[in-house]
Amino acid sequence: MVVDGIDSDRMRLQQILEPRVQFEGVKTGGEALTYVKQHTVDLLLLSVKLPDMDGFELMRTLRADSRYEDLPVIILSSDQTQKAEAAVVMAGGTDIIRKPFIPIIVVKKVEQVLEMEYLHRKLKQEVHRQTKLAEDRLAASERLFEETVMALAKTIDAKDAYTRGHSQRVARYARHIAHKLGWLEEEQRKIYFMGLLHDIGKIGVPEAIINKTTRLTDYEYGQIKQHTVIGSEILELVAEFPELAVGARSHHERYDGKGYPDGFAGSQIPVYARVIAVADAYDAMTSRRSYRDVLPQDVVRSEIAKGRGTQFDPQFADVMLQIIDSDTDYQLCEH
The missing domain is CATH 1.10.3210.10 (Hypothetical protein af1432)
Structure with missing residues (x-):
């Protein structure tokens, strides 16, 4: 799911990622919160700047809810400094993708995080199954x-x-x-x-x-x-x-x-x-x-x-x- 207030950026990500992943894009933090509570989201691509709130504020709100504390979040930012990367890590983000988007970097980072999330889920399922069998x-x-x-x-x-x-x-x-x-x-x-x-x-x-x-x-x-x-x-x-x-x-x-x-x-x-x-x-x-x-x-x-x-x-x-x-x-x- 992509949360970005800039229409052209959402459309660009959609062009890059479809049909590799199921794409859903919204413009505001409020829309994102509503969608996440009603649907299963495997990965959030979140812009730092949103029309109604700061992207980090949205991430903190999600992290405060135990249902979404492990939701992978990749921050979208035009800030090219190392300070931006540090801010993402400190806020609990998974990674950062810089604007303007470079397709191969976007695809690689998204695929890598989704692979990690898949492995997380498989391990959780296996541990649960093993415990029951034991x-x-x-x-x-x-x-x-x-x-x-x-x-x-x-x-x-x-x-x-x-x-x-x-x-x-x-x-x-x-x-x-x-x-x-x-x-x-x-x-x-x-x-x-x-x-x-x-x-x-x-x-x-x-x-x-x-x-x-x-x-x-x-x-x-x-x-x-x-x-x-x-x-x-x-x-x-x-x-x-x-x-x-x-x-x-x-x-x-x-x-x-x-x-x-x-x-x-x-x-x-x-x-x-x-x-x-x-x-x-x-x-x-x-x-x-x-x-x-x-x-x-x-x-x-x-x-x-x-x-x-x-x-x-x-x-x-x-x-x-x-x-x-x-x-x-x-x-x-x-x-």
Whole structure:
């Protein structure tokens, strides 16, 4: 749904988006509120300037109603400054599209947000279905949950032509570390699932950036880094398994505080994420890339040792080094 007081802008968006999406356009904030309460709206494209109210005021009104607090909102603005982007984030907006409209940017951003919304809904439906099944068939529902998580992990890995199987390997390595540490079986199971879904936020990153073989621009690298936040927001919906969101958000934090997205250091970083960070780095070095083959085992060991206490928690780096030393035939790598 588009809310914009300028007729020509609404018509331009309609030309760009139809027939890809079902289009509905209104002129005022009052009309938008009435429409939203009477119809199902998947995405709101909202102009900052409306005839009867400020666009941010309309968004705050919607956010105050629990029925619409998660409604994705893309702000339409002619303001080209970074300050405008900050204002959108602070107000709870999903993204910003600048005027005058560039068709390919409009289409890409709308499709990306709609894809995210679809995934949100599918996850909510799956969690609800799993909970109901668990009342009568706990074991069966757990198997189904694992299959669903595995399918989601494979979907994410498929976005990157050079990291097929990455999530499964990270999950396996993380569980191996947990096992060596003597964690309870339930804790090992948790970190396995967290490893499977640690990169789920890549669903919100354009494939062209993920699969780019040349050096990333600062903007593109910023987009890549956002996968931690996006993944956390997606997995926060799984209320029965809050640790999933922790693994997605914090697996790129560094022990010395130089990681992202929060710049946590040491014990500030959730323990599960510290384990996944080691497993993730290990798989990155022991997997093939477009520009290189699997790194030699001695090089991998040296890099893990070098990152001890800086990139990695020393305790978990030491366990990974023990695992490497016991892998005399170098089986723990992509074959």
